[in-house]
Amino acid sequence: MKNSNQKILIIGAGLCGSLLALRMAQRGYQVQLVEKRPDLRDITQDAGRSINLSLSDRGLKGLRLAGVEEAALKLCIPMYGRMIHDAKGNTFMSNYSGRDGECINSISRPGLNMLLLDQAEAMPNVSLIFNKGCTHIDLENASATFEDYNTKEEVTYSGDIVLGTDGAGSVVRKAMFDNRKLLFSFSQQWLTHGYKEITIPATEDGGYRTEKGALHIWPRGEDMLIALPNLDGSFTVTLFAPYANTKYCLDNLTTPEMVTQYFSQEYPDAMDLMPNLVQEFFDNPTGPLGTIRCSPWHCYEKTVLLGDAAHAIVPFYGQGMNASFEDVFVFDEILNKFEGDWKTVLSEYEKARKQDTDAIANLALDNFHEMKEHTASALFQEKRKLEMTFEGEFPKEYFSKYSLVTFNEDISYHQAMTRGRAQDKTILKLLIDGKLPDTMNTREKLTVVQKQTNAMLHESDIAGKLK
Amino acid sequence: MKNSNQKILIIGAGLCGSLLALRMAQRGYQVQLVEKRPDLRDITQDAGRSINLSLSDRGLKGLRLAGVEEAALKLCIPMYGRMIHDAKGNTFMSNYSGRDGECINSISRPGLNMLLLDQAEAMPNVSLIFNKGCTHIDLENASATFEDYNTKEEVTYSGDIVLGTDGAGSVVRKAMFDNRKLLFSFSQQWLTHGYKEITIPATEDGGYRTEKGALHIWPRGEDMLIALPNLDGSFTVTLFAPYANTKYCLDNLTTPEMVTQYFSQEYPDAMDLMPNLVQEFFDNPTGPLGTIRCSPWHCYEKTVLLGDAAHAIVPFYGQGMNASFEDVFVFDEILNKFEGDWKTVLSEYEKARKQDTDAIANLALDNFHEMKEHTASALFQEKRKLEMTFEGEFPKEYFSKYSLVTFNEDISYHQAMTRGRAQDKTILKLLIDGKLPDTMNTREKLTVVQKQTNAMLHESDIAGKLK
Known part of the structure; x- marks a missing residue:
């Protein structure tokens, strides 16, 4: 089988690592997936800490690639909007989209992780190893030493390539940070x-x-x-x-x-x-609540970071897991182009992806302020109402920033951010200036918004070139 | 004497640490200044590595505060502009200012450091200790352990306050980074x-x-x-x-x-x-070439970072040392207001200073591109020529970004950046659009530039509020 002579060592069997293991196994690689925690399928979940996440189109795209979308959707509860509870106890619903059927999903983190581990384990070319915490990584030789949580015994595994999916506190990333030769930018x-x-x-x-x-x-x-x-x-x-x-x-x-x-x-x-x-x-x-950015994601043509290990973000756009699953999708696309040439795969992957994970990190920070402050403001609600009308009446012509990020998985996070921010500024300014009066119909309003948004995008394009 | 019962432990006797030691001693504190390297006054300088830096108004302001400006100026060679050497071997001078006498100075780093160490040592309440590298810091108790470079013996010093001036590779900062309780943001x-x-x-x-x-x-x-x-x-x-x-x-x-x-x-x-x-x-x-940013600069009401330890920048604005000396000036101003209350001193110092060191970090990165690319371009030279004319004919009305940063030490780096960038964008756009034709006199051109700069600043002020 193609790739079967190539061994992939994946460190970290969380959501990103387990989906990646499954997908790399489907491509024919020999996959070793090592996790420091116990197998969460063996332990009783604390009923009081049933952590859930929101799963949306970009995440589903990654799951679909590996054939697990349908199974995942069975674990989902659709959420169609934000239910705002104001200080007086009033509630009102603010839909995520003006189009029918567009929603995000609440899903249990351990539930989804267990599903992905089951699927990975069912592959003949995946070996799952739990309870082994990474203590040292030899980045130049793609090998890593682990200590068993119970026996304290040390063992070293190696691969042709190491994929670091060990989350926000990544030890793979720390090894890159500590290596002074790499000029590792980090924040x-x-x-x-x-x-x-x-x-x-x-x-x-x-x-x-x-x-x-x-x-x-x-x-x-x-x-x-x-x-x-x-x-x-x-x-x-x-x-x-x-x-x-x-x-x-x-x-x-x-x-x-x-x-x-x-x-x-x-x-x-x-x-x-x-x-x-x-x-x-x-x-x-x-x-x-932290944001982690770094670069390069890869080193010595042997190791690369994916998921939170490369780009941990705050949870306010509900995109952390979705970004990680989209990483797997993009990595797979890059493999389609350059498989066999790891040097190119690793550098092209970062080149294709870094701008987008930086964008979603910024969007998630913006949304923190939007959620805790602006969702309660009349101006913000007027803007959302207008956007829902646009999306309802012209579903193929208008997409709010939230829709661009969440439901338009064919455009990148960076494109979604750029267009979405320009739209937001345009609408707020028009509303403040009273330039969208009730005498205008929806089509007229949309035309003004689109024209001014495009002008703003054109302006900042010029500003970028002048800089 | 006032403050004589207070002991200040300063870690790092480079340019920032030695000026700070001198100034704190002048304020009456008992100062212990510890440096990991040998006393550079005892060792022969390698003639081939006579490193020089540029000293300008903000740095001089800090030296003046401690009474060492005149002595420092004796070590200076004034530089009045950039002498550009193009690819064909042509040279032309681009002045730093259109006003008379405004210049920056080339000064030897070891020469200036030796001057500051001499001045600090002459104070009865300063103790200088060399060859002792910091191996451990107890941030909560303001004490630090050092290993002697020669004898390898360990010694612990403590103070009421620890000032970390140990440069871009600061061990004081690393102790804060490693302390998970601090939520230390770092880049x-x-x-x-x-x-x-x-x-x-x-x-x-x-x-x-x-x-x-x-x-x-x-x-x-x-x-x-x-x-x-x-x-x-x-x-x-x-x-x-x-x-x-x-x-x-x-x-x-x-x-x-x-x-x-x-x-x-x-x-x-x-x-x-x-x-x-x-x-x-x-x-x-x-x-x-790296930029380091972090926050908080202080912890446990006992320790604070100054100079490169808090904000290392790339050298392209010639402001690294100047920013560090201005740190000492600002710290001194904060002491004038809040002396006796270290908690307030440390937090107010960061509040007063952080935005400005972030600004000069960004300006220094901008200048990298300006120097290596734009100084050779015709458009850039046309802009500089216009600005020199403005500064020459209306010396009290126009200040280029470079002048605002370098020669206007009474406004902050952040103000200099905001106004300077808006001016640059305005002039470049006007030149590209042909809106500053030769038929206009200098006064008319200046009026257009100022009006459009102010409009741009007003716009971005609104955009900031809308965000």
Whole structure:
């Protein structure tokens, strides 16, 4: 079989690593997939920490490539928009799209990971190895040493190529960072906010305590709650709040009284749905929110980073997993062109992909501000309403920034960002200046928006050339 | 004496650390200044590596504060502009300013460092300690352990406060990076170019082989040479070239033949001035060019980074040392306001300074492209000529970006960047569009440029608010 004499060592069997292992095995490579944690199919999941993620078109494109889209969709709960919960307890739905059927999906992270591991394991040319943490990497020779979590024994594996899919805290990336010869550019940027997960349990008969088909947001300026549904009727709620410098910052939420006071003041309606709020608040860890960028992703024509190891992003566009699955899709496209020439594959992959993962990192940071502040503002809502009308009446002519990023997987993140930002600025400016009055019909409004967006794009194109 | 009960531990006795030690001693603190290298006043300088830097108004402001400006100026050679050497061997001077007397200065790095060490040592409350490399820092308790270079003995020093001035490779910063509790944001970005130093020796009677009062540039698109004069009649030349992917990239310049071929083709006039070119090319190391940004600069109300340790930049604006000396000036201003309250001093210092060091980092990167590419272009020269005319005829009304950054030390780097970039874009656009014809007089041209610059600044102000 083609490629069967080539051995691929994949470090990290999370979402990206397990999909990549499956796909590389389908291409005929001998795949060794090594993971530091235990096999999550063997351990009981903590029912209180059913972490979910949003899966959308770019992620589905990667799953489809490996033939697992249908199986994944069975684990999904569609979410058609944002359900905004304002400070007075009012709710209103803001759809993600004005077109029919466009939605994102809530999916369990461990559930999807288990599916991908099962599929990879079913391939005769994949070997799965758990409980082995990487302690050293020989980048020049594509070999890595691992310590067994239980026996503490060391073992060294090697391949023709090492694919580093070991997540935001990647040890493969750290080996590149520590290698002074590589001139490894690197950045880690932390938000001054952290997050904490809490559960809205299912009702006694297994039903949902609030609207199932939406991503819920309680925007409160500096803080917010969000909630995504789980298949078992529960929701996973995430609080995002500053670590310091506000009355109810995470550093100050140290007593049950403070937590109760904070939630009853800011999120009374959500609090009613979370009977174990205080207990969970103190049991669950507080997580930081960071963006990691680096370059080069590859070295010595032997090793390359994919997924969060190369580009960890904040969760606010729901694109972290989708970007990682799209990595697999792009890597596969590059293999179609250059298979057999690893040097070219690795450098062309980064060249094809880096600009797009930088773009989604920036978009995710933008969306943090949009979600916690702007979703509650009248101007923002007026803009979304107009965009939904455009998408509804002219579904093939208008795509909001959110649609470009989330539902238009045939254009790149970078293109989506550039056009989407220009549209947003244009519409906001036109609304502020009163230049989209009710006397205009939708077609007339769309024409003005498109014309001015294109002019802005043309201007910044010129500015870029002058720079 | 005021502050005499407070002990300051300064790690790193380079330019920033030694000026800071002097100034803190003048304020009455007990200062311990620890350096990993030997005392450079005791060792013979390698005559072939007389490294020079450019000293300008912001640096002089810091030296003036500590009473060492006059002594430093005695070590300076004024440079009034860029002497451009084109590919055909033609030269022309492009002044730094249209105002009289505005210049930057070439100064020997070791010469200035020795001056500052002498001045610091003359203070009764400064203790200088050399040959001790920091091996561990206890950030929470403001103490640090050092190993003696010769005896290998360990010693621990502590202070009320630790000031980390240990340069781009700072171990103080690394301790903050490694401390996961701090959520330390960090970025290191390397250019794909490296640099190499070569000497133009003095003539036999100690004269200069080319114009003394200029910074020389040989711009060649992707590569360039620059040269700054030394007091002994020599010049220090620096080659900037890509590591890879061009015919004469650094990775390819591996034989005397290749080096000779490269220089005789690209820099024949400079080559005539460098009799030891090949020897020095292979004797001297190749250095990388990086930008380092981080935040927070301080932690535990006990430690703060200053100078390159906090913000290393590429050398293309000649502002690295100047920014570090301005750090000392700003830190001193903050002490004037908040002395006695270290928590506030450290956080207010970063708040006051961070935006400006980020700005000069960006400006220095911009200038890399300007120097190697644009200085040779007709459009760029037309712009500079116009700006010189503005500055000459209306010296109090117009300041080019270069002047704002270099000669206007009363406005911040960030203000200089914002206004300077808008001016540059405006003038280039007006020139391209033919909107500054010869039929207009200088006053009319200036009015158009100022009006459109202000409009652009107003626009981007609005865009910032809409974002």
